[in-house]
Amino acid sequence: xxxxxxxxxxxxxxxxxxxxxxxxxxxxxxxxxxxxxxxxxxxxxxxxxxxxxxxxxxxxxxxxxxxxxxxxxxxxxxxxxxxxxxxxxxxxxxxxxxxxxxxxxxxxxxxxxxxxxxxxxxxxxxxxxxxxxxxxxxxxxxxxxxxxxxxxxxxxxxxxxxxxxxxxxxxxxxxxxxxxxxxxxxxxxxxxxxxxxxxxxxxxxxxxxxxxxxxxxxxxxxxxxxxxxxxxxxxxxxxxxxxxxx
Numbered sequence: 699x700x701x702x703x704x705x706x707x708x709x710x711x712x713x714x715x716x717x718x719x720x721x722x723x724x725x726x727x728x729x730x731x732x733x734x735x736x737x738x739x740x741x742x743x744x745x746x747x748x749x750x751x752x753x754x755x756x757x758x759x760x761x762x763x764x765x766x767x768x769x770x771x772x773x774x775x776x777x778x779x780x781x782x783x784x785x786x787x788x789x790x791x792x793x794x795x796x797x798x799x800x801x802x803x804x805x806x807x808x809x810x811x812x813x814x815x816x817x818x819x820x821x822x823x824x825x826x827x828x829x830x831x832x833x834x835x836x837x838x839x840x841x842x843x844x845x846x847x848x849x850x851x852x853x854x855x856x857x858x859x860x861x862x863x864x865x866x867x868x869x870x871x872x873x874x875x876x877x878x879x880x881x882x883x884x885x886x887x888x889x890x891x892x893x894x895x896x897x898x899x900x901x902x903x904x905x906x907x908x909x910x911x912x913x914x915x916x917x918x919x920x921x922x923x924x925x926x927x928x929x930x931x932x933x934x935x936x937x938x939x940x941x942x943x944x
Contacts, residue, residue, distance in 0.1 A: 736760045739900075740795030742788055742810065744772055746868035747826050748801035754875050754904040756782045765791035792817045797896060799863075800854075801826045804841070805834035811853040819856035822893045824900070826863045828922055846921040847887055847914030860888035860897040861917040863904075865927050876905035880932035883909045885940070887917040907933045911940060 736759045741748045744764040752762045756779045764772050765788045772785035792798055792814060802810065804827045811818075829838035829846060841849045851859050863871070865885055874882040884906040888894040894910060901908035911919055911926070919940050920926030926940050937943075 737796040738763070738794050739797050739799060740791030740793075741765055741799045741801060742791060743799075743801035744775070744785075745801060747863060747871070748799060749775060750868045750871050751799060751801075751826075751863050751904055752783070753779055754871070755900065756780065758903040758905075760903065761794075763791045763794040788814065789817065792821065795821070797822045797824065797900065799824045799826065801863075803827070803833060804829040805837055807850060807853040808837065811855065815856065818854065821857055822890075822896055823854060823857040823859050824862040824897055825850045825854070825859055828864060830922070841921065845915055845918035847917030851889070851914055858888070858890040858893035859914065860886055860890070860893050861914065861920075862886040862897050862901060862908075864917075865920040865924075866930065867928065870930055871904075871906075874906075874930065880934070881905065881907040883907045883929075883931050883933040883936040885909050885911045885920040885926050885936060887911045887914055887920075889914050909933050909936050909940075909942070911942065 738761045739752070739755055740763045741752050742765055744752070744766050748764065752764055756762050759782070761782045763784050763786050764776060765786055766772055769785040769787060776783040776785045786794070798818065798821050800810070800823050807827060827850070829841040831838040837849070847859070847861050850861070863884060866882070870882070884901045886894060886897050886901060886908050887910070888897065898908035898910065911917065918924055926936065929936060929939060931939060
């Protein structure tokens with residue numbers, strides 16, 4: 699009997715130690731999300747989507763560095779958000795953030811991928827960008843042919859890419875954040891399971907309900923012209939719209 703109690707206790711301790719060691723090996727952003735901690739986030743671009751989503755994260759307690767080619771132009775915005783918000787360059791935002799929110803005209807992705815390949819390597823990147831033929835040219839044709847998630851990953855190699863905050867107007871995000879349940883659903887897609895978990899947590903922190911649609915190839919379901927585009931639905935409704943399992 700005593701031996702059984704000792705064996706059971708040793709088994710529990712061993713299992714607990716293994717879990718702790720396993721948790722210690724998780725990427726820092728994932729550990730932060732699981733533990734309920736806040737993480738630093740950098741934005742590449744601080745326009746309508748970047749300032750809206752970044753501002754919601756600041757209100758939730760995250761530190762956010764908003765970047766621009768002219769960071770001095772962001773002074774009033776970050777001052778209004780308080781001490782958790784700051785402005786800087788793209789290089790500073792990438793270095794600052796455990797996660798990077800990418801919110802620029804889609805045609806800029808190839809250049810960003812070339813210019814910042816080294817600092818972005820291994821980073822979780824939430825890609826909000828949408829291709830518009832009249833503005834973005836040939837890359838928009840590529841998106842139409844191959845799907846936006848696959849195309850974004852091509853131009854941002856080495857990143858842990860997740861499509862998120864890409865299918866709904868910033869005005870809707872601003873007005874519907876943290877509404878009473880059922881919350882507004884935000885579709886997300888990515889090939890890296892841990893990055894998707896982090897993205898889902900950040901969707902919740904912004905005041906919405908994440909719906910994992912699938913891999914990056916499945917992001918075409920909520921790109922421009924897809925069935926999930928501009929859909930202001932709750933999670934149950936969005937899953938029905940996209941024919942996802944409940």
